[in-house]
Amino acid sequence: MSNPSNSLKISTFVCTWCDLTVSAFAADGTRRNHCPSCLHSRHVLDQVEGGPTDCLGRMSPIAIAVLRTGDWMVVHRCVRCDELTSNPVCKDDNQLILMRMAVRPLAQTPFPLEAFGTL
Amino acid sequence: MPRRNRSDGRDGTRRPQRHKGVPGDRGVPRTGDFRCVQCRLDVPVTAPGTAHRNHCPNCLASLHVDRRVPGDRASDCRGRMEALSVSVRPDGEWLIVHQCLTCGELSANRIAGDDNALVLVRLALRPLRDGSVPGRILLAL
Ligand SMILES: [Zn+2]
Numbered sequence: 203m204s205n206p207s208n209s210l211k212i213s214t215f216v217c218t219w220c221d222l223t224v225s226a227f228a229a230d231g232t233r234r235n236h237c238p239s240c241l242h243s244r245h246v247l248d249q250v251e252g253g254p255t256d257c258l259g260r261m262s263p264i265a266i267a268v269l270r271t272g273d274w275m276v277v278h279r280c281v282r283c284d285e286l287t288s289n290p291v292c293k294d295d296n297q298l299i300l301m302r303m304a305v306r307p308l309a310q311t312p313f314p315l316e317a318f319g320t321l
Numbered sequence: 322m323p324r325r326n327r328s329d330g331r332d333g334t335r336r337p338q339r340h341k342g343v344p345g346d347r348g349v350p351r352t353g354d355f356r357c358v359q360c361r362l363d364v365p366v367t368a369p370g371t372a373h374r375n376h377c378p379n380c381l382a383s384l385h386v387d388r389r390v391p392g393d394r395a396s397d398c399r400g401r402m403e404a405l406s407v408s409v410r411p412d413g414e415w416l417i418v419h420q421c422l423t424c425g426e427l428s429a430n431r432i433a434g435d436d437n438a439l440v441l442v443r444l445a446l447r448p449l450r451d452g453s454v455p456g457r458i459l460l461a462l
């Protein structure tokens with residue numbers, strides 16, 4: 203999340219990573235927390251204390267998590283202070299980037315997968 | 322399960338190794354062994370390939386004891402932390418993302434040499450197996 207535009211009622215932010223200008227709300231009206239193109243975000247909320255934070259560091263996507271509903275969440279980590287957040291994916295988030303994040307652990311296992319038969 | 326040896330090419334940008342209940346540290350009992358809050362396994366704090374154990378090698382569950390900094394042990398929550406997902410560092414090392422079932426707080430922790438590999442792989446498969454998104458993505462392409 204980045205600077206909300208103060209000149210327009212239509213609120214937008216500029217992605218801290220890829221510089222894309224993004225509308226702050228997705229088509230279905232949900233508020234975006236991350237860039238739909240590169241999935242990077244900005245550290246604006248303090249997860250430990252609650253409320254806003256002064257950090258404003260860039261938050262990079264580090265993992266995909268699954269809710270009990272089956273919906274995906276993106277786990278972000280602040281590159282400045284290491285705080286973690288998780289946020290729902292939006293319908294128009296870049297699906298290939300999401301998929302690449304989801305399969306990354308399996309592409310880089312710390313042990314040989316050959317040892318497993320069927321799971 | 323043998324681990325693939327990785328060259329230890331840490332990028333140096335991460336915070337230094339956490340200190341969590343290392344026997345010999347000031348204020349920490351020499352025995353840091355614990356019983357898992359989830360599967361009740363008695364876990365010895367030292368094992369080959371595990372420098373600073375903070376989760377159960379059998380079910381990967383942990384306890385919410387740290388507040389902001391890993392190892393600070395400054396949280397009063399004491400909730401059970403469940404393994405939520407797997408993240409891969411740029412150097413290829415796996416991290417388990419834990420979430421506290423009591424307060425929702427997240428933390429990321431390095432895997433240990435004796436963590437149950439099958440449980441780890443199942444955790445890594447979860448988005449692909451249980452998620453509603455993969456089918457949608459494949460249909461859309
Ligand atoms: Zn972006």
Ligand SMILES: [Zn+2]
Nearest residue numbers: 245257280283
């Ligand atoms: Zn931050």
Ligand SMILES: [Zn+2]
Nearest residue numbers: 357360377380
């Ligand atoms: Zn356990």
Ligand SMILES: [Zn+2]
Nearest residue numbers: 385398421424
């Ligand atoms: Zn907690």
